[in-house]
Amino acid sequence: MKISLPQKTVCKVQFAVGEFDIVVHDKESLTRKIYEIKHSKEIAPEQYRHLVDEQNCSLTERSFGKIVIYRGETMEVGNVHYINVEEYLKTI
Secondary structure: OOOOOOOEEEEEEEOOOOEEEEEEEEOOOOEEEEEEEOOOOOOOHHHOOOOOOHHHHHHHOOOEEEEEEEOOOOEEEOOEEEEEHHHHHHHO
16 A cells, blocks of 8 residues: 555554554644454454544544455445455555
8 A cells, every 4th residue: 555655644543442443644634544454344343343432533633534445345334434355456
């Protein structure tokens, strides 16, 4: 991902409990997108539990997009965007 996004900072963020698989920081827009990567085709609340953890999110930044990349259909659940991995890869 870093190779395709050289103008952005890409990293993994770990907390005492949990982690964000990928965080992409855009220095120009001053925003961050947080990604969870799952191998499932199904949607389940435990997949995005770290994305909705207020303490972890406030430690990371105020403005961000919450994204789960998985093998199922692209859709939105609350304010979490589920993106099909094949569709996502075609956009980068």
